[in-house]
Amino acid sequence: MVDLTVARLQEVMIVLYALSLVFYLIDYLKKSKSFQRIAFWLIVTVWVTQTAILSLYIIQMKRFPVLSLVEGIYFYVWLLVTLSIVFQLIYKVNFMVFFTNIIGFVFLMIHVFSNLKYTASTVGDSLISEVLFVHITSAILSYAVFALAFVFAVLYLIVYNVLKSKKFGKRFSSLPNLHQTMVGMKMSIYTGIPILFVSLLFGVQWAYVALEHWSPFDVKIMGSFAVLLIYSSVIYFNYKGKLQSVEFAWMTIFAFLLTVVNFFLGSTLSQFHLWI
Template sequence: MADLTMTRLHEVMVILQSVSLVFYFIDYLNKEPKAHRIAVWLLATVSILQTLFLIMYIMETKRFPILSLFEGIYFYAWLIIALSLILQLVFRLDLPAFFLNIIGFIFMTIHTFAPNQMEQSAVGDALRSELLFIHITIALLAYAAFSLSFVFSTLYLILYRVLKKKKWTKQFSRLPSLQQAENGMTLSILVGVPLLFVSLVLGLEWAYVSLDIFTVFDFKIISSFILLILYIAILLIRKKSRFKGTNYAWIHIYAYLFVIINFLLGSQLSQFHFWY
């Protein structure tokens, strides 16, 4: 029961940190103070939980937990997250803290779903199943966010055409404004990009601990990373104001076509992805 409780605690920390990454990403690209505050509070919660677990572990083992790779990874993740908080709260260095948070998340995930832990623990099979479940769920949430960006881009083009031809009728009164549609496109992928990144990290971890034969050159993995890079590029282009208006909307539509290809065709060509 104690092992199961600790496992659940670590899973909660991974989820909280992944949500924190989403808000950090929104703040970094959209300058949202509220998103930044939420991200810091979530990361602080993770740090407190990590510290409590570290103290409990020291009290139980009566030694400092750095004598094995498994323990060292956890302590390293704890240091990284603590340093991230110090950089933000003391030195106001938000960007370095953001990247440190990504590194901390990766190592926290490795620790939580480590192969040795799964082999030695009675809940190993359950951990694999839950890791796969979380990976798929977050991936689908990312796809949903990209779908929303496609909807907003389509509405933008419809509204632009209606206004340009001056054919406004009461049937179009429920359409958002051009600015609202454009903001909706950006916000949707601001959420989708970090979710996809988190899903990819969890997916790679699941494949490593669960599959006898695993290669990163699987079609689904490559296409998913291309999709991630594509949407990051869209955000960077948008930030530099190189594309606006209808051009920005069309980019979202073309990117979403790649989402559909990755979702449907990628699974068919993958060695171990069965449907999603």
């Protein structure tokens, strides 16, 4: 009964999510407050539906569903939708909300139409602990924050090219300025780096205590530390003036793409990392 209810809720959620993106796009093209309000409340409805599905899974599994790849993807989408609503309410930057939800919608499609299924945790119940929970949730949170940095980087390049070409249209007013996008990019990375670092520390600690056989040279572990190193290097070289604004934005985009690759490919190739 729970599975049938979840399936119906997911169908409704996908339709509402797609409609919200359409209305955000129309708002950008037509500058209509009514379309903007419709898009926002559709996103809120999507968030409520996602939260209901998440709650049903918690009731069914008697745990927070983040211990497998498919569960991690769904929680990641929920975080992106949550952050987009917060940004809509605080900063009123509709174009950023649109880009963030495009990422969320793509991940939702992967979640719904992939062959991945919700199953009992691949990690034994005796190994599920607060340390593992913190490791996984903080990792997903860092990925969500890095997604925001990616969106800010894309917006920075869009605004930069518009200013460079000097082709200003009425839709230009809906874009944030260069300073806002740069600050958003940096703050997102500054926030994501320590969260990911904490996640890796907890993950290594959990593996050392709970697993009999594991290697620090596992694909997922090395990939996660590589992501941390790249983001740290991007910030460092920008601070030293060796990465100017445009290069900084492009490197932020590259770092996020590497994060996505590590999210999926690392989990697939890992010898023991059967969750995220």
